[in-house]
Amino acid sequence: DNKYALILGRAVAEALDSAAFTTNANVTGWAGTGLTASSNADAGKLALTLIEKLYESKAMKGRPAFVASAGLYAEIYSSLQVTGVTPLIMNERINSFPVYFSSAVADVSAKEMMFFANWNDYAVCQWGGVELLIDPYTQALAGTTRLVLNSFFDMAQKREASFQLGSFRGTDTYS
Numbered sequence: 001d002n003k004y005a006l007i008l009g010r011a012v013a014e015a016l017d018s019a020a021f022t023t024n025a026n027v028t029g030w031a032g033t034g035l036t037a038s039s040n041a042d043a044g045k046l047a048l049t050l051i052e053k054l055y056e057s058k059a060m061k062g063r064p065a066f067v068a069s070a071g072l073y074a075e076i077y078s079s080l081q082v083t084g085v086t087p088l089i090m091n092e093r094i095n096s097f098p099v100y101f102s103s104a105v106a107d108v109s110a111k112e113m114m115f116f117a118n119w120n121d122y123a124v125c126q127w128g129g130v131e132l133l134i135d136p137y138t139q140a141l142a143g144t145t146r147l148v149l150n151s152f153f154d155m156a157q158k159r160e161a162s163f164q165l166g167s168f169r170g171t172d173t174y175s
Contacts (some may be wrong), residue, residue: 001032012149016124020155021104022065043072043079043114043168044088050164051095057161062120066094069112070103072168114166121162127152 053062068076076099079088081096085136092099097116105113135146157163 008147008149012151015155017102018104019153020124021102023125043075046114046166046168047088047094047116050114050166051097052117052163054118054162057164059118059121060164062118062162064116064118065098065100066103066114066116067100067105068107068114071102071112072114075168077114112166112168116164116166118159118162121157121159123154123156123158125154127154131169 008038051064052067054064076089076094077087080086088094089099105115131150133150135148138146
């Protein structure tokens with residue numbers, strides 16, 4: 001049935017999201033060497049600053065997109081662009097660039113963060129196949145079968161200049 005494939009796909013996507021952004025992801029340099037975080041009191045100004053920095057680093061070719069902490073969702077959707085009364089985000093985009101939200105992004109530095117990056121310069125490699133273990137015993141009393149999916153992935157930045165990182169520090173909530 002297709003609904004089980006969707007559930008399994010969603011679980012794999014959430015695991016990859018967590019692996020990419022959490023501090024134990026073994027990804028070097030998110031908030032360290034070469035990647036200095038911009039901070040700003042306004043989400044609109046921060047977004048435009050990150051776009052400008054990516055332009056300056058000549059890394060706009062590819063698929064630039066925003067990935068923001070889930071905690072910034074309300075702030076980004078209620079912000080205005082710097083130049084007027086136009087909403088910062090329209091049709092799930094800021095200045096025509098897609099915006100995605102992740103609850104794992106805050107784990108990068110224990111703050112609400114926003115990435116703007118050329119994600120073509122981020123490699124995700126899978127080693128070997130996918131192992132599916134069917135466990136009919138663990139949840140047998142509930143009448144369900146437990147599935148365990150195991151796979152090996154490796155992730156790395158191909159070009160550090162293709163990643164810009166920012167934090168919103170407008171209130172005590174995000175400081």
